[in-house]
Amino acid sequence: MMSVMQALSVWAVPLMVCGIPLYGFIKGVPVYETFVEGGREGLHIAARILPYMIGIFVAMGVFNASGAMEMLGGLLSPILSLIGLPPEVLPLALVRPLSGSSALGITASILRDWGPDSFVGRLASTMQGSTDTTFYVLSVYFGSVGVTRSRHALVTGLCGDAVGVLASLVVCRLFFG
Secondary structure, X not given: OOOHHXXXXXXXXXXXHHHHHHHHHHOOOOHHHHHXXXXXXXXXXXXXXXXXXXXXXXXXXXXXXXXXXXXXXXXXXXXXXXXXXXXXXXXXXXXXXXXXXXXXXXXXXXXXXXXOOOHHHHHHHHHHHHOOOHHHHHHHHHHXXXXXXXXXXXXXXXXXXXXXXXXXXXXXXXXXX
């Protein structure tokens, strides 16, 4: 027999899919027309942010293909050893602010090579959840509303990513190291 929580979990999405349009209909909202208008606005936003997204993906591809990632890893190796950050997770820390899908690929590779229960695997998983795709967020959200001068948002986002990486390291050392 299903518990109440299991029943809610099974029926939550179907109830929302039926309930929200029903609520709109009861309130006198032209549900279908409003849905179509929302889709139209979504297409316009997608068209406005597409150049920003292409720019981010091209820049990320050039950075990876040029060998700059490996060179940067070599330069940062002494600092990494001082703070105890395994060099295997450096590519994840560097790519995560640029692209979530690339970072997920790096995390999958780390988990495949080191295992999910290794310190490196746990650190990569924690970093994946503790940092954000800063450049992607700035390009998509700022591009969608037409912001051209982000001022301090980039520096703040990258500082947040650095804190996320360091906090991941500290937490993993406390719990798993």
